[in-house]
Amino acid sequence: MDYFFNPKGLAVVGATANPKKGGNIIIANLLKGYTGRIYPVNPRYDTIEGLTCYPSLRAVPDPVDLAVVFVGAEMVPQVIRDCAVRGIPGAMIESAGFAEIGAEGVALQQETARIAGEGGVRLWGPNCMGLVDVKNRRVFSTVTSSIWEQGMIPGKVALIVQSGMLAGAFLIDVMSHGVMGMGKACSIGNKMDVAECDLLEYLLADPDTGVIGLYLESIVDGPRFISLCKAANKPIVVLKGGKSDEGAAAAVSHTASMAGDGAVVSGAFRQAGVVEADDFYQMMDYCRVLEAFDDLPSGLGNRVAIMTYSGGAGIVSADFLVDSQLAMATLSRESLTRLEDVFPSWMAPGNPVDLWPGILLNGTHKAYNETLAVLMADPGVDAVFAHCFVGGFDLEPQLDIMAGLSHSARKPLFCWISGERNAVSRFQRQALDLKIPAFREVKRAVDCLGKLLAYHRRRHQPVDDRIQDIQIQTVPLDRLSGGPRVLDERASKSILKRAGIPVVEEIRVMSPAEADKAADRFGWPVVLKGVVPGAVHKTEAGLVVMNIHGRETLHREFEGMALRVGQRGGMLLQPQLPAGLELIVGLIRDPQFGPCVMCGLGGILTEALNDRAFAVAPLSHGDALALIGRLKSQQLLDGFRGATALDRDALADVLVRLGALGVAYPAVREVDINPFIVVEGRPVAVDAAVML
């Protein structure tokens, strides 16, 4: 892949002398920073911008290992043929007119891919903005050349962006506002060949890259993506477009890509340690914050001290902490004593520290610097959130000194900055240089601080992701052949039981006498169920009778059930389990990630809470525990109103086994275990359906 980023010679196919056209902008951008040889290709010119122009790729002298292509879509296949002939390993196709325009474009894209595959040429694009490498000043892109005037602030954040225009817009916006430095920005368009995983792998190994942000509408190879992220030693931030149903509809109509279900995607990301963003600005925020504090020590918690020139802003900041998994720090007695030097005697400092009285007494600089020094030294403080105002009131703090205090304490300092527009902009730029994240909104700052600290806590306490080797060889394979269908409860549970998942006892009963015998064996009360092939909503169909307390009732219910079941099926008798927390556990096959395991709250809580989480199979025991830990209703799991707490290891074991079943048996399309009732802490499958 290095020829895309660091080509020894670069041909621009479709170069032109018309400064309004992309084919000229590419040349202009190259001339401003790229130091290798540039070969414009266009039969209509002898020179372009002082460079010799060649009639075709075949005529270009060596070395060339990247062709940037900006010609009409219909001409692209021939260009790729020429690349193959010349042995050019990479082509970056920035032309549009492929899969995004419908059937005709899809065919053209497929033909191009085929030619490239046969000729050993790797393709980037089409329908993309190519590459902007700020640090190395390489702009292989039609991006408007005003990008050079907007700062080109180098940094260690790399971006992979599926949408072409967005990539360009991002860059101009982010760099001109001076809030973030940038490394390599890759616009990957239709992903005909080179896709997010290829670039992610490259950037994970790239020493110039510290953090990777991705905007994706689809993920070409979900399992590879997840395994790259799991193994990554750099933060990865993803904004996934097309998450809601509305969004997914838009994704389908916009690209040929498949938008995954939001819950599955989020679950997969969490499992892989990916930081998920939900807006463009949030993606940028998370990236710059993770870049600024890339080596926080282990043991850093979530306790925040707030210092503010406005008591009101301190209160509002405190209100936000909990939502971002942060807590108010309790200052030590020593800190409080030291703060007495900064503040008037009538003031009893606390957290938030209201700086105003100290500013009036000792001036802005002393109040800010000494307070921050005290807070950074306090072992009960993990991070400081400082409110700053510039452009009036003599309130401008000495940010360089404050940054020094933060970095030497190895604790994050975040700033909320407001004030006069130009002064704010200067402050933001200074903060960027000093690696102090500054935000114009309190909530945004608190959210980012929470994400940063959570990322590092997780980094220092990684999930055990060793996958156990689980043998599920006893599943009767013959049952899994044949066309798509829903197995009945008995057959479904027999598969689960063989996979090592606890299921409720049951006995098939053919007569009232057999039912009596079974009930005597289980003990009363019992449950009688009708088993009818294809019947999914059993309760609604009258196929479940619970809480049968005696023989008389049992016989009556047996007769009724026999009528409902008819010739189609049989009956099962089960012991009635005591009331307990109801879970739902399941397996689905996601088009992007393959088999995924779900765990959620069941019974009446299903509709009320919609509390569920997904993880991609195979799951390690640690993955499974983390999956359980992502449910919102932790309180219920830990033993509701005196109930025994859920045995998390027992449930995790089930989730691991369900995932292993999905991996081992591709014929198993879907599994639903519902309800999965927790009895004395351990879950038992009371009903289940396996879909083939």
Place this chain on the structure above:
Amino acid sequence: MDYFFNPKGLAVVGATANPKKGGNIIIANLLKGYTGRIYPVNPRYDTIEGLTCYPSLRAVPDPVDLAVVFVGAEMVPQVIRDCAVRGIPGAMIESAGFAEIGAEGVALQQETARIAGEGGVRLWGPNCMGLVDVKNRRVFSTVTSSIWEQGMIPGKVALIVQSGMLAGAFLIDVMSHGVMGMGKACSIGNKMDVAECDLLEYLLADPDTGVIGLYLESIVDGPRFISLCKAANKPIVVLKGGKSDEGAAAAVSHTASMAGDGAVVSGAFRQAGVVEADDFYQMMDYCRVLEAFDDLPSGLGNRVAIMTYSGGAGIVSADFLVDSQLAMATLSRESLTRLEDVFPSWMAPGNPVDLWPGILLNGTHKAYNETLAVLMADPGVDAVFAHCFVGGFDLEPQLDIMAGLSHSARKPLFCWISGERNAVSRFQRQALDLKIPAFREVKRAVDCLGKLLAYHRRRHQPVDDRIQDIQIQTVPLDRLSGGPRVLDERASKSILKRAGIPVVEEIRVMSPAEADKAADRFGWPVVLKGVVPGAVHKTEAGLVVMNIHGRETLHREFEGMALRVGQRGGMLLQPQLPAGLELIVGLIRDPQFGPCVMCGLGGILTEALNDRAFAVAPLSHGDALALIGRLKSQQLLDGFRGATALDRDALADVLVRLGALGVAYPAVREVDINPFIVVEGRPVAVDAAVML
């Protein structure tokens, strides 16, 4: 109150010639805009800034109806005495050193208030920034005079801000960034006399004010505040500091104010039609959006069309709609046909409209203007969200033409703007002049659009807030006398029953024989309860035995219960109600809002959902229905898995009656009805406790 805003003559007590001091800044600010007479007061000067300076207020000639006071706190009482002697009706005390500095300051504040009360002087402040009236160019404030260089953009948004520094910081920030115009900004500080309600009432009647934004840490008179908001014909946006427990702790330590419980405050705001914000920027956003579209027609729904230069941004925008109670518009067949003129033939336009192919074909202006014209004319579109980029790519749209299309269609147009910093700033300023809200973040824009449309839907469908006159005269008053205590279940339910709230039948039983008789009357199964004074957690104390199916069991349980109850109490027999949705309903007394009614989900759902809502009593039937409508679990209320739907009118009637009980009987401190079980759609109180 008009003398605070429109004084005929204004004295500045504590004026000084030192340009670094607040007493000089006030004079300088007055000279830049105030056209009435200005009287500096300070015995140490003859003139200040060319104005005659007077040794004391008593020496100042008429007319003076406002004294702006900026002297040491200890001198303030004498100044107020002078005001009283001179008959000056209003004093705006900007000095600090009162309640915010502890006990000594509290005493000084009380003395000052007493003097003012006796002398008929109204006080604004202390510890505040006073008033900035942008439209009338009146700055009665120590705010840094750079405020004059930052634009002073007049608008119809008025602000009431409790925190002093924040008010000043807001103004500089908002005005210099050019995203919002401003009317009167009032910094009210410690609210010794003039408080939010006084100013709110004034501003509601002020023709220059279109929208009122408030930042409050406490509400002095909750019921008055709510009734002003309910009757308001202008949007009111409130940011309440001190909502979380963390925040509340900060509020107490920062001011002498009492921070209310977040749920109560939010409930009261919703009931009163107040738009609640949770960050400073969000308060400003909601204000400017509500100002921009102040007369949307009735019948406007929530269907949004998105037009974007980037398919990716369209997808992300669509993802946000649902969270903001918005929906994707379905374009009419006619719209789709008309759009064919703008786009290439291969493109099938849909929502989001991806403008890029149209821009390439027809240029930016035609693509934006014609698409917007089609969307605004579509009867299935209620609002348009347009993505704009400036500073490159020839993408700058003609915002004036687009604004015209929006305003003549009377449908909101919102913009997401990104691009080069200075171009973005120019765009934002132009958007402000054209009354088109522009945002730099997609999510923020969508959130604001959702709030705007929801506000207008509510405005056109007001809640019926006529309060019924409910007589609860049969509550035995003698039972409510005596000290604070918890009434037992029987006494509690008897009060509720007399208030017209349905309670489960019950019979006091003294012997097994009486229990049998009662059970026969109710029908089996039955519930046996022990009634012990002061026992709140009855289940845990073994005082509730449910599901008793026969005499034998009943007798056994009776004997056991008799042992547990002992001499302290008695026993009740109740019919066992069928399983149903469990609610919790209650009454509390909030320190700010007085009696408030709560309605929430009960049983296992209590801890899992924390789904509850509050409203201030007395409630109208419409208030009560709206309160029920605010619960998150509407699905459960509407009939879970075939259960009968809740009779909302029946529950609303209970809530109205509970509120009326709270209003009529101040001795009733708290009521808990838990569980309140829904049987065939109608709620029945199964257990209850009244706290006196």
